[in-house]
Amino acid sequence: VGALFSAHSYAADSAIDNILTSGELKVCFEAGYIPFEMKTKDGRFIGFDIDLAKHMARSMDVKFVPVNTAWDGIIPALQTGKCDIIIGGMAITPQRNLKVMFADTYIEIGQTVLIKPDLQGKVTSYRDLNDEKYTLSSQIGTTGAQAAKKYFPKATLNLFETSADAVLQVANGKADGFVYDLPYNALYASQHKGKVVHLDQSFTYEPLGWAIRQNDPNFLNFLNNYLVQIKKDGSYDRIYDKWFKS
């Protein structure tokens, strides 16, 4: 009788309980979003988010367990308990925020476009791309896809499962422009000189945040305080500089 009526059985389950009981922080992300999460040739996961996730797990004294998940199903994966948190460059949007809780913004980004090199001079601003004669690409279920529909309704939009397939359309000349997050586009352009041109003026504002299941104020409180700590003690800057300054 004592155990049945313990205070604990009345509290809603926090992800913190699963994490501490299992000794594992299970983190959902979709590898393929440079430089946030990538898979190396020998199958390891690396990147800005991965280093943050490892640091977070260490601060909880548990093991970091990567859960590489298709972007399209990443919120369902969180909701069904395949992971405890999404650390995956996810923009805090109102639609997503109706399904999950977000910790405070950990980085701010915006949308930009990579265009075909032969459009250089003809397309000088992202605004020029709102034209029937242009074909654009982006990744399914991303804010890039959303922005493409909103800002370029006259253009044809082709969506792909992965960002790699979507951006390849431009590098191969099958699409005129690829709409995606600025950090990804900047890095891709520097790695594929001559294949794409980066229009680096961003035309949206997107705060990225870590997502957790709803009704979990304990975990949310942990995350927001953890974020303040790493931003003030230099850990965040060290990890940021490693991936964004080179």
Ligand code: ARG
């Ligand atoms: N920031 C964009 C969004 O929230 C794209 C994120 C894509 N992330 C990824 N791992 N593919 O929709």
